[in-house]
Amino acid sequence: MIDIVMMTGTGVLLGLAIGLVVRYFGVPVNPLVESLNELMPGANCGGCGLAGCSDYANAMATGRAKPGLCPVMSAEAVAKCCELLGVESDTTEPKIAVVCCSGDDDHAAKQAFYNGVNDCLNAMLVAGGSKGCTYGCLGLGSCARACPFGAIEMLPNHLAKIHADLCTGCGKCYMACPRNVIKLVPRSAAKVHVYCNSPKKAPIKRTVCKAACIGCRKCAKTAGEGQIIMNGYLASINYDNPPAEGIVEVCPTKCLRKAD
């Protein structure tokens, strides 16, 4: 009996002590920052340009940044932030990342067998990687490891594939890719893409990749004015004025495809 009383008494005393400490020694928190923090997605991806979700919440509370910079937050969450702060949001067009390369092991030639750390940035240190095309995806997964949302799948034949439904356009993969194969494009305009990244001449490109853009200009001629721009011998979509989806029929190498 006395044990129960002692244990209960100790528990109550300790609880009181903790309560008093929290009351008198607690760090004062801004309740606005707390409620903003709860609206944050918590991915800490840095897509807003700040150092993580709580940094962004602090910045919004102190007026350093406006709501709407976060590529992950839903529209309702952004609206709630605006309500709390009494400001208008900075609308940014939601973006999505695309790996503009079709050169997996079945299509692209390897110029050597790379033996070393299985990472694209590391492979670049060794003879520039083992892929024949110096603009193509190395397929070793630096982007997949950089993605905080797990949106990038490394296909078994060494090509990165970004899943549009999981991608939030935060841009981490774009920064990780040493070949600049990943492009950040507006989500609304991301219907068709040119899955090739090399501006080299067709005869050179074709020796190293069967799926390359040969620069035949068929798409540019068929599409509307200024919808497809030639960048060297590489077609590129103008995402401010994208062509209709039917344009994919004219591509002879099928590097111009619907977004998959």
Next chain:
Amino acid sequence: MSEQTTIRMPDTSKLVVSSSPHYHDMGSIPKIMFTVLAALAPAVFASIYFFGWRALLVLSVCMVSCAAIEALLCRLMRRRISIGDGSALVTGLLLGMTLPVTSPLWMCIVGSFIAIGLGKMVYGGLGGNPFNPASVGRVALLLACPSAMTTWVTVSGCALNKWVVDATTGATPLELVAQNQPGPGFWSLFLGNIGGSIGETCTLALIVGGVFLIALKIIRWQIPVFFIGTVFLITGIAYMVSPCPKFNPMTHVLSGGLMLGAFFMATDMVTSPLNRKGAVVFAIGCGIITTIIRLWGSYPEGISYAILIMNALTPLIDRYTAGRPFGVARKASQKNA
């Protein structure tokens, strides 16, 4: 007449590219592990000689179950199956060597599971474990099945014609000295004609194996020398102060798991310090703890505990014995440690 020999140019389509260096001394983990197994072979033969063929069964069951459990756990953890590097076999053999010959086989399997599962795989496989897996397995069994782990048999000469030596239980030399009774003489201790666990009795076989590993630079000589030396020194000093069988340095050095532990278990590269200075500190620590447990603790044998405690201190030892890189000034390195 000039000979026009056609010059053959190489086919450059199947070359390998890698970072420098392009030479390697061809050492590898399987080579190290199988060399350790070879170094333990004399002790295995000695154990069969003194304890009978059941010793071989216990050792085999331990080795096979360690390998099987590692393969199974790799599968479950979706990792590349790593038993090809031989480390599971070494763990199994060392674990078996620390068990008595009368161990029930289910105990061997449980011990293997704990050694490999809790001693290695939870840390991500070879290289990640802070504790020697064989010691972990042995200590777990010691704590869980204390009576089975301390059932010794009486050894008397050759037992090759027996399955297992007659099960009249006898005390090991360490148990005898713990009760302050005189232990066996030098030659019995040295050749292994004594009681104990399977692999720890034949000092000669273990020293041969250990010297073999030191000569091949697989283990650092500092660890066995300082470990055994410290035990000898402390027991020797105690013996000089009060000469009684309990402190007899000869018995302490030549019996129990000291030779096995010092040459094969404390020297495990993953769990021992990185450099020579650290190895010396580690070995002296092991020696001190072993002697304290043996002389003033309640267990007659303290090697496994000593090794595990020093394994826990290895990262700390590494940190303080890591030298300064070439050209780094003293003040700068202290700031960045």
Next chain:
Amino acid sequence: MSHKMPEKSGLNKGDQMNKQIKFYGGVKLDEGKMTSNEPIISAPLEPLYTVPLQQHIGAPAKAVVQKGDKVLRGQLLGEAGSFVSAPVHSPTSGTVRELSSCLGPAGAQLPAVVIESDGEDTAAEPLPIFANWQEASPDELKARVAEAGIVGMGGAAFPTAVKLSPPPNVTIDTVILNGVECEPCLTADHRLMLEHTETIITGARIIARILGVKQIIIAIEMNKPDALEMMTKKAEGTGVEVVGLRVLYPQGAEKQLIYTVTGRKVPSGKLPAHVGCLVTNVSSAAAIADAVCLGKPLYERITTVTGTPVAKPGNILCRVGTPYSSALALCGGVKEDPLKIISGGPMMGMSVYSLDIPIIKGTSGILLLAADEVSQYTPNACLRCGRCNDACPMEMIPGILSSTIEFHHFSLAERWHVMDCIECGCCSYVCPAGRPLVQHMRRAKAVANATRRAAEAASKK
């Protein structure tokens, strides 16, 4: 700060070997010097030379010729792009076919001038020959070194004229010529020391005159006794000291060489000049002597073509811009297909996938490795065995560093002195887990450099 003067030699006497300072770590390698006795062969003229404008550390050279220009041997093709840069000269007479790019040994594309040779090999006017260089001013001599496009020919290719201009607050009192050639298989420097001994010694004395230094030491590893003997004989009375060093890789690494020869340790992050020393390769010294005494700019070098698959390994005097395939053809091609082709030596060379790469000023060797000589790196974890620490000449712990880098803790790696790594390869050589340690170090260094550059750019804004 006063430096301890090195003891007068005794370093090349056998009984003094155990008194010679031994640097920490290092590995004993199988030397594989198949071509030590092969005299230098001059390569015949190529029909086409692809001369990169970036053959050195620093800014690429800026082209001063255009497509269609006629050029002569030794004529300026590109002038130095900045202070840390070097000019590039034509290897032969002919026409500039085009200004394009070519594959370099590191895998990157280099800007290049393609020269179609006219077969005449007419020389341009040499740079004005110094009648008596012993009386020329140090600045004039240094300007000549810069004009001739001399770079470090041991492989690093740092512009020598920049090296000969130390920061204002340091004084150099010792010049060390690196004839160690500790890389296995390479013998270019060895043959040069045997066949052009006096040129090297003259080059050393010119360097000493430029810097105002009295102490000149030529260091040679003891596995080249003929070169040691020849050099000692020819150096008598010239004020140049010749020392024989123990055979241990990487004795020829700058910091380890300075430590063994003078007992001074170059502080982390500082230059050898900060301990009063300057180290140059013997080939660079010979090139300096040619530039001063013959007015000849740097457009050719000795390259060792070697390896078990090579039919007739040898040391070839090649002009820059010669493709590797031509150098290999001169050595009889191959007996079997190699599995690796390396530009440089086996420990620090770069593996390449094409023979169309041109020889440049820093190409000391072309090494072919057969399939049974190639070992593969594995993705095993670090065993914490400590062998890498025992082998590392910079006394670091590459194993732990590589685990840190593998988990992307780059700032921690930088704090643990990864920038001090000399990429010698001793650690990977001994690693039983087969980890690609040097690749991890290079990755961390690349990240540290990029962070530093970004910070500099941000602070400039």
